[in-house]
Amino acid sequence: MNKKGLIGTFTFATSASALNMTSGILAYIMLTYSEVSSTNVALLLTIPAIVGTFYAFLSGNLINKFGIKKVALFTQFTAFLSGMIFLFLGNKTHIVVLYFASALFGFMLGGQAVILGQLLKECIPNDDKRAPFLGFGNSVVSLGGVVFATLGGFIAASSNGAHWEKAYLLYFWMLVCLLIEYLTLPNKKDDILETNKTVEKSKSHIPFKVWLISIHYFLFFLSLYAFSLNLSEYVITTHKLGTSAQSGLAISFLTIGGILSGLTFGVYSRFLKKKTMPVLFIICTIGLALVVFVPNIYILYGAAACLGFAMNGCNPYVLMELSRITSDEKSYAKAMSIYAGFMNAGMMFAVYILAFLSQTLFGDANSVMGKLTIALIGVILVAILSFPLYSIQKKS
Numbered sequence: 001m002n003k004k005g006l007i008g009t010f011t012f013a014t015s016a017s018a019l020n021m022t023s024g025i026l027a028y029i030m031l032t033y034s035e036v037s038s039t040n041v042a043l044l045l046t047i048p049a050i051v052g053t054f055y056a057f058l059s060g061n062l063i064n065k066f067g068i069k070k071v072a073l074f075t076q077f078t079a080f081l082s083g084m085i086f087l088f089l090g091n092k093t094h095i096v097v098l099y100f101a102s103a104l105f106g107f108m109l110g111g112q113a114v115i116l117g118q119l120l121k122e123c124i125p126n127d128d129k130r131a132p133f134l135g136f137g138n139s140v141v142s143l144g145g146v147v148f149a150t151l152g153g154f155i156a157a158s159s160n161g162a163h164w165e166k167a168y169l170l171y172f173w174m175l176v177c178l179l180i181e182y183l184t185l186p187n188k189k190d191d192i193l194e195t196n197k198t199v200e201k202s203k204s205h206i207p208f209k210v211w212l213i214s215i216h217y218f219l220f221f222l223s224l225y226a227f228s229l230n231l232s233e234y235v236i237t238t239h240k241l242g243t244s245a246q247s248g249l250a251i252s253f254l255t256i257g258g259i260l261s262g263l264t265f266g267v268y269s270r271f272l273k274k275k276t277m278p279v280l281f282i283i284c285t286i287g288l289a290l291v292v293f294v295p296n297i298y299i300l301y302g303a304a305a306c307l308g309f310a311m312n313g314c315n316p317y318v319l320m321e322l323s324r325i326t327s328d329e330k331s332y333a334k335a336m337s338i339y340a341g342f343m344n345a346g347m348m349f350a351v352y353i354l355a356f357l358s359q360t361l362f363g364d365a366n367s368v369m370g371k372l373t374i375a376l377i378g379v380i381l382v383a384i385l386s387f388p389l390y391s392i393q394k395k396s
Helices: 003-014 019-024 028-032 043-066 068-089 097-123 127-157 164-184 189-202 210-238 243-291 297-327 329-362 367-389
Strands: none
Touching: 003 068, 003 097, 003 127, 003 164, 019 028, 019 043, 019 097, 019 127, 019 164, 019 243, 028 043, 028 210, 028 243, 043 068, 043 097, 043 127, 043 210, 043 329, 068 097, 068 164, 097 127, 097 243, 097 297, 127 164, 127 243, 127 297, 164 210, 164 329, 164 367, 210 243, 210 297, 210 329, 243 297, 243 329, 243 367
16 A cells, blocks of 8 residues: 555545535626626536536546556646636626636546546555455545635625635635645656556456446536536525525535545445445435425535435446456546546536536526426436446346
């Protein structure tokens, strides 16, 4: 076990969910750019998914070519630069500039799953020992999300939303991350290149189940992302449950649920075994049902915790499953890229698909409750499909 490398790995994880902060203060950004439709302002949350989708598909090959350390540092730096643009130009410039800043964070959004998975594999080669650390890594991602969303929400609300850009002062933490990662992260580029030469001779392939899992996860994240996209409006304008402080706190409960899930993943995944994913999707369904049918701020906190618990339990289980069904290092890296790419594609298309379905079924593309209802239907379908996909499987 590379303990020094683990320090850098978990440091990288702390800022992976910094985009949660933007979700919590989105309503204030909408007020600043009132001439722009709410759907177009919401692109600040979906543009990262667009960039992230392409970067996720490329990240496995980039790691093989340049080494995990360089890729991780590049990804961290783009996230930091994104925050600096919001901090110094937000509230003062055209929203197109903020679109560009959001695009820069897409490298973090798209690369985090592949980078963390590869870093943990390099630091802990043994599959059995690595399993709990996959959960711990997700817990660190969630804890970072709590800090960014909660503190960012309070900073933005302190001026009644007039100076929401000050929340991005928190992104200076990423400078510390860059230094720690530079000093501690492993970089086995030469070993990877040698391994790839050997693997190329054996013509590694991607199992069909990798594609099934990835497409299934696309539908899951498309449905799940409706919560983050519409949370700020749900709290502040639709049901008038509070300010950005309350929406930020709800995002924090999402990540608190993720922390609990990550810390206990090693326990409940061993107990539930093949039923782990179906049970997690059922928990997610319960959470979204509470959001749709019980508009209460305290119920919302509990629902967010359910969603976070499900999301952060699914990710490490999928990484374990991909490791189980792939035959070598190269196919595992590609499988992670495919999975992460489809996951980010779910976020990328969420705004448009949800708006289209809301217009079709409810007559209003901007209906917050319409989109959340559609998301609930989607996650119910995901839960049903998870039984044959994960519960009934042949061992390799």
